[in-house]
Amino acid sequence: VKMSTQKSVKEAIKAVNEEEERSRNIIIYGVKEEEEEDEEGANPLHEQITMISKQIECSDIYVRNMDRIGKKTPEKVRPIKVQLETSLDVASFLSNAHKLKTSEAYKMVYLAPDRTAEQRVAHNKLVKRMKELIKEDGSKHYFIRNDKIESTDKRI
Numbered sequence: 669v670k671m672s673t674q675k676s677v678k679e680a681i682k683a684v685n686e687e688e689e690r691s692r693n694i695i696i697y698g699v700k701e702e703e704e705e706d707e708e709g710a711n712p713l714h715e716q717i718t719m720i721s722k723q724i725e726c727s728d729i730y731v732r733n734m735d736r737i738g739k740k741t742p743e744k745v746r747p748i749k750v751q752l753e754t755s756l757d758v759a760s761f762l763s764n765a766h767k768l769k770t771s772e773a774y775k776m777v778y779l780a781p782d783r784t785a786e787q788r789v790a791h792n793k794l795v796k797r798m799k800e801l802i803k804e805d806g807s808k809h810y811f812i813r814n815d816k817i818e819s820t821d822k823r824i
Contacts, residue, residue, distance in 0.1 A: 686784070691755040692732075693782035694762065696720065696748040701736070717750060723771050724764035724779075729757045749782065790815070 699720075702712040717734055721727045733751040740746065752758055758781065765779040783791060791812070798810050798817050808819040 690782040690784070692752050692758060694750050694752065694758055695737075695780045695782055696750060696777060697780065698745065698777040699748055701740075701745055713748065717748070720768070720774060720777065721761075723774055724761065724767045726757075726761050726764055729753070729760065 696717075699716050713734055713736070714731075717731055718727070721729060721731075730753050731750055732753060735749055736746040737749045738744075738746040752761065762779055762781060768774040768777050768779070794812050794815065794817060798812060801808075801810050801817065801819070807822060809822045810817060810819045812818070
């Protein structure tokens with residue numbers, strides 16, 4: 669019994685540490701890959717993140733690290749994992765992400781929190797359900813907040 673308790677405590681600590689680590693990351697989807705990204709020295713990725721930061725008025729936030737995630741394939745654009753200093757910086761980035769929609773260059777770029785595989789599955793289910801609700805009743809504005817689908821009347 670003692671070994672299983674120790675193991676479950678270690679797993680709980682590991683989960684908390686992973687959650688803490690993920691809370692300082694954002695994932696950016698839709699940024700085209702440049703050929704120079706593979707070369708040492710040149711980092712167009714840094715320039716892209718700097719431009720996105722300026723667009724959403726978060727250029728004062730320090731970016732600790734950034735990298736493409738996933739295996740490189742010619743037909744897919746890999747997302748970018750960006751590590752920020754604090755979870756408050758992440759909140760600031762995400763709350764200003766809507767400003768990308770007004771930019772012609774970044775209207776197809778999306779920011780999201782770094783989620784675990786289970787969280788991604790749950791979020792995708794919510795998005796799918798929300799799309800069904802939009803088809804059923806287009807008179808409301810639907811959105812996801814705190815892992816729940818909410819709605820308001822559309823502004824005219």
